[in-house]
Amino acid sequence: MTHKPSGFNSKLVHGAGAKDPLGSVIMPIYQTSTFAFESADHGAACFAGESDGYIYTRIANPTVRDLEKTVALLENGYDGVGCSSGMAAVTTVYMSYLGAGKHIVSHNAVYGPSRAIIEGTFSKFGVESTYVDTTDLEQVKAAIRPNTALIYLETPANPTIGISDIPAICKLAHQHNIPVCVDNTFCSPYLQKPLDLGADIVLHSMTKFLNGHADIIGGIIIAKTEADYKKVRSTMVISGCNMDPHQAFLTRRGLKTMALRIDRAQENAMRVAEFLEAHPKVAWIMYPGLRSHPQFELGKKLMSGPGAMMSFGLKGGLDAGKKLMDNVQLCVLAVSLGGIETLIQHPASMTHSKLSKAAKKEGGISDELVRLSVGIEEADDIIADLEQALSKI
Numbered sequence: 001m002t003h004k005p006s007g008f009n010s011k012l013v014h015g016a017g018a019k020d021p022l023g024s025v026i027m028p029i030y031q032t033s034t035f036a037f038e039s040a041d042h043g044a045a046c047f048a049g050e051s052d053g054y055i056y057t058r059i060a061n062p063t064v065r066d067l068e069k070t071v072a073l074l075e076n077g078y079d080g081v082g083c084s085s086g087m088a089a090v091t092t093v094y095m096s097y098l099g100a101g102k103h104i105v106s107h108n109a110v111y112g113p114s115r116a117i118i119e120g121t122f123s124k125f126g127v128e129s130t131y132v133d134t135t136d137l138e139q140v141k142a143a144i145r146p147n148t149a150l151i152y153l154e155t156p157a158n159p160t161i162g163i164s165d166i167p168a169i170c171k172l173a174h175q176h177n178i179p180v181c182v183d184n185t186f187c188s189p190y191l192q193k194p195l196d197l198g199a200d201i202v203l204h205s206m207t208k209f210l211n212g213h214a215d216i217i218g219g220i221i222i223a224k225t226e227a228d229y230k231k232v233r234s235t236m237v238i239s240g241c242n243m244d245p246h247q248a249f250l251t252r253r254g255l256k257t258m259a260l261r262i263d264r265a266q267e268n269a270m271r272v273a274e275f276l277e278a279h280p281k282v283a284w285i286m287y288p289g290l291r292s293h294p295q296f297e298l299g300k301k302l303m304s305g306p307g308a309m310m311s312f313g314l315k316g317g318l319d320a321g322k323k324l325m326d327n328v329q330l331c332v333l334a335v336s337l338g339g340i341e342t343l344i345q346h347p348a349s350m351t352h353s354k355l356s357k358a359a360k361k362e363g364g365i366s367d368e369l370v371r372l373s374v375g376i377e378e379a380d381d382i383i384a385d386l387e388q389a390l391s392k393i
């Protein structure tokens, strides 16, 4: 493609402009493990990096490359590295920047497994960690040590919806030569571009908004510089965290409508949030679109919209929350998020159940917290469903 599209929706549809040699309008699924070389010299040149020919699907695959380059374009990054899951992307970043004697600073309410793998597995290899509330810059400042090798943010965080000040934290980190990685899963590049805000690495669980149809598991890492990209790609390749071409094909298809889906889900989410906030049985609600959110102004600065994720607590605590989850009919009781259907779940007993009691308490993941991922159904139907379920409490 000679004309490079600049609008977000055009980028979603046309992507990085990869051309299939047979003229297929849609990038086909290159369902192959290995690629034939033209000659012994060509094979040697591919391995030496002197030719961009394909070698082996764990290393790179055309269907996956199309997706990687497209998401890199959306995030304004240098290039991307597709991974088998969001957690494979998280683990690849950790393996790339951490090691024995190195230290990570992160949010005490990150996605449960992103913390559990540091405290349960990387700790066995001598990695040190400090989890603080990164929505408070002073706590980040106090957590930095001489051996801090990575600051890992998730904002808005899962499941508390707390917002961290990406530019301020990056400025602080870079004064200490520490790279910053942001898990941008809750926003997608449509609503927030961490690399433009100062981060070095951004990652996604593409299982969520990027694919958006609850039918694949996938992850991606986007680096701002060539050096970081190469570092992350080589870790992914040798650890076998690669994405499967069929998964990449479905994700690329889902990605085309991401902005349309998010516009709609966000509109619904705003109405649902207003409904819940006014409901007498709701004790509190965290949604970046409500003025009651403690980082409402910061959210408006970092994000172009409040998104479709919210958490709330009911006046009756956990028992009331269980009653709600057992009585919804349209909302699906399931983990995951960012799909076309509205999902409701209970982090303390589900997504964050592997965390210690202390870690949950620190992270504000209370027993009463219910998380809602608003879908693209009719807002009236979502609200009517919540209303009837709330009336059972």
Ligand SMILES: *Cc1c(COP(=O)(O)O)cnc(C)c1O
Binding pocket: 085, 086, 087, 088, 090, 111, 114, 154, 158, 183, 185, 186, 204, 205, 206, 207, 208, 217, 218, 219, 336, 337
């Ligand atoms: C789901 C999720 C992950 C993990 O992604 P998988 O695709 O399930 O491995 C990481 N971070 C966040 C914020 C998530 O929501």
